Amino acid sequence: xxxxxxxxxxxxxxxxxxxxxxMIARPGVVMGGEELxxxxxxxxxxxxxLQSRRASHSWxxxxxxx
Numbered sequence: 001x002x003x004x005x006x007x008x009x010x011x012x013x014x015x016x017x018x019x020x021x022x023m024i025a026r027p028g029v030v031m032g033g034e035e036l037x038x039x040x041x042x043x044x045x046x047x048x049x050l051q052s053r054r055a056s057h058s059w060x061x062x063x064x065x066x
Contacts (some may be wrong), residue, residue, distance in 0.1 A: 001026045003038060005046055022046045 003024040009017040024042050038046075 001028055005038075022049060 003026070004020060005022040005024070007019045007021055008015050022045070024038060
């Protein structure tokens, strides 16, 4: 099972830009509800990646120049 984390920019209900931020892979067999979804550590990892992208250059998260 894979979880794709995506950011969408919308204007008047229409998607104008989509950016894939992260892919989290899990084993295909889910034994219980606690194994479904993202862990706190996964979330922190995604935030660190976004912050790293923002700090490394003046480009937006999805490559659009600000």
